Amino acid sequence: MPAARADAWRGLTADARRWAAGKADRAAVERAFADIVVLEEFHAYPGARLMATLRDRLAAGSAEGFRNLAERVSQAVVTRSYKHDEGDWDVAESAADRMPDLGLPAHGSGGQHRPFFEMLLVSPHGGTRGAQQSAELRKLRRSEDAFIYETVPVGSFEDAICAAIMNPGIAAVTIYEGFDFASHHDAPVLRSVIAARGIDAADVDEGDLALGLASELKRLRPELDIYLLSDRKVESLAGHPQAGALRRVLYSVEEMLELHLSVLEGVAERFRTPFFDNLKHYATRPISTFHALPIARGKSVFKSDWIRDMGEFYGLNIFLAESSATTGGLDSLLEPTGNIKEAQEMAARAFGADRCFFVTNGTSTSNKMVHQAVVAPGEIVILDRNCHKSHHYGMVLGGAQPLYVEAFPMTEYSMYGAVPLASIKQALLDLKAEGRLDRVRMVDLTNCTFDGHIYNTRRVMEECLAIKPDLVFLWDEAWFGFARFSPVLRPRTAMGAAAAIEAWMHDPASVAAYETQQAELGENPSRETLLATRLIPDPRQIRLRVYQTNSTHKSMSSLRQGSMILVKDVDYHTVESQFREAVFTHASTSPNQQLIASLDIARRQMELEGYGLVMNAIEISLSIRREINSHPLISKYFKVLGAEEMVPASYRQSGFSDFLTPGTTWADQIRSMNEDEFCLDPTRMTLVCGTAGFDGTEFKKLLADDYDIQLNKTSRNSVLLQSNINNTRSDIAQLLRVLLDISNAIEKRLAEGGEAGRVAFFARVKSLMEDVPDLPDFSHFHDAFRGDAGEMTVEGDMRTAFFAAYDPAACEYVPLFGEECDRRLAEGPEMVSANFVIPYPPGFPIMVPGQVITHETIDFMRKLDVKEIHGFNREKGLRLIRIEAVTAKSAR
Structure with missing residues (x-):
């Protein structure tokens, strides 16, 4: 959604430039602006003044004036400069023309940065009354405030839900009683999402609409602080069963300062990092260390003729903030009683744990x-x-x-x-x-x-x-x-x-x-x-x-x-x-x-901006999926697998097929999350590379060595791409450019290689995509390690088997390839694994201590073409437990 918003503004400015250059009429700009007007109702910036000015310039036919302001706003939205630059909020084109003392977001005293957030303000007649309330709250700002915020006024239950979903910058919510349930917008997508979450307007008690909204917002985004202002008997309201969603209930006729201070306090509570704050303070103290950590304080590094470059690389603070002591304001991770204990309690709250x-x-x-x-x-x-x-x-x-x-x-x-x-x-x-x-x-x-x-x-x-x-x-x-x-x-x-x-x-x-x-x-x-x-x-x-x-x-x-x-x-x-x-x-x-x-x-980060960061990671992953699978050349050789290929239909009871299926909405995804036995995390993308002639390990190495793209997991014919809160749209562009380069190289190779080259290529693809080994299931533990296990289940005493292999006399080796292995499989005695055997990929144990080795496991290992197999000695072969030695020892 943040990316969609930025794209909408880029689209508007592109239309505005064409209009100003006489290459298009005003109608295209009007259509694009109409879409943005609805979107921006749920964001504090650009705000009512800037949007009204844009509307006036558009109505007056001022193409150049509209373009200039639209470009300035678009740049601020994309770069998020409005969070710290007061000029972004002003209608005036130059600093000389701007009105002084607007009370808008700005740096703190001395230019010190103050984090900026937005507060959702739900009240009757959201636009008009909300503007008045917002103005009152602005007047309460002080230079000593640690944070600065702007409000997002809305006037209905549905609009409040929409704002909370669409605007990741919202960190707090204030609710005034008396608002409507329905939005004034025709919003079928929003209503389908609300319905998918089990909210029905017919079931909402108008008398408790504010509490119902608070509960739903808390369910939607539990990190939000929610305040309720009421002119009813707030003492009884605070004891309502649904009041648990509220941080505080305030009497609405009282002055706004109490609300303002409460909002800042709530954000400050989440912003506080007990251990990190204390560590920063510790690093500023002139401490002499007589404990076993020479690197603490950095003297052994910065006074050295030979390792000073380490200090220059990492910086001084990492050494000043090191200690092996747990006193002097520090705490013990093993027996936390101070700031580590407090930090863990805050993390438990953030992640919904006890x-x-x-x-x-x-x-x-x-x-x-x-x-x-x-x-x-x-x-x-x-x-x-x-x-x-x-x-x-x-x-x-x-x-x-x-x-x-x-x-x-x-x-x-x-x-x-x-x-x-x-x-x-x-x-x-x-x-x-x-x-x-x-x-x-x-x-x-x-x-x-x-x-x-x-x-x-x-x-x-x-x-x-x-x-x-x-x-x-x-x-x-x-x-x-x-x-x-x-x-x-x-x-x-x-x-x-x-x-x-x-x-x-x-x-x-x-x-x-x-x-x-x-x-x-x-x-x-x-x-x-x-x-x-x-x-x-x-x-x-x-x-x-x-x-x-x-x-x-x-x-x-x-x-x-x-x-x-x-x-x-x-x-x-x-x-x-x-x-x-x-x-x-x-x-x-x-x-x-x-x-x-x-x-x-x-x-701290996830509580204050995690919602937006995760939303962005999901957006990036969906963009990667869409661009790879729809590109006319890249899609010939590469594909990101969808839910219908990763999850069998029998486990998708909702009928959900994939994120990119035409007509699929977020309501469908929510329904799938509610009903299906298995779903797919959109941020994890299985990219098939076998159709390009690469096995997973080979392709991973190619990306790392030649293109500086790193990834972790591979399979025989695929690699795993992960989007996370660190990725940007530039990363998408780089990935697509690389895949296009590789696809072009394949095309060129096939064109220049003649029939023999094409035959070899498709034979390689067939071997990777069709001639795949069956995956072995777990067989069973040998009876020597079954103990009192029953006949219907396959559990076993893996610990005894593991430590039995510590006796060299109880172990033997059998080559993986050769007659001895085949004879043992056919005639016995059974081969019993002495240790874990874990090939990478696939990365899970195909043998565990005490497990009887079967044909399926041996066939799989023989077909593996991976270099890394933990627990397997290629020269000696399979390490096995000699059961007769184990039983003889047990008998003694």
């Missing part, structure tokens, strides 16, 4: 901490076999028994999707049938997956809780932390879904829904019936226990390895001591101060 823990050695460590804290040795964890290796190693370290469930395969692209809910329910029901449901402790899934598959987190948790009400859930959202700040994606996050379940549990209708379903199911429903039914848990029995790990550095402005653990666990008190031990086990006693500060800063 608790938050900062982790400075990555989400790999966060995952291991949760496993160690929550799961006891011998307990069962239902685990996606394709999840990050840290979960598997967490099982080894903690002694839990994994019950692997398989994601749906995407064989054509040599990757997996996500785990169908039916597979998870099947595992739980099998364990229940064997009388071992009590052994199950946790369900552990990746959301979203590396390739962008998003679970219906609420449905997964609700249906699993219907079978076992005290299940713990660990959602690895390493790549998805940013989603909290998108109203479209938030419901699919762990914390978003947990909040929805928590609210549902307290709704009296939840008990009725559960009891109705129980009556329909009867006393002993069959397994088939339970698998086919969308199960409703008993809200009276649920123990809501949700953990989310978040690689803050992967999608937000945190330094590398910055991670968070978010907790919403009603029984956290039962694992608190274990959690502390897990922190002591895995966290460094010398955590990096800059990492902690960056986590604090990342929270």
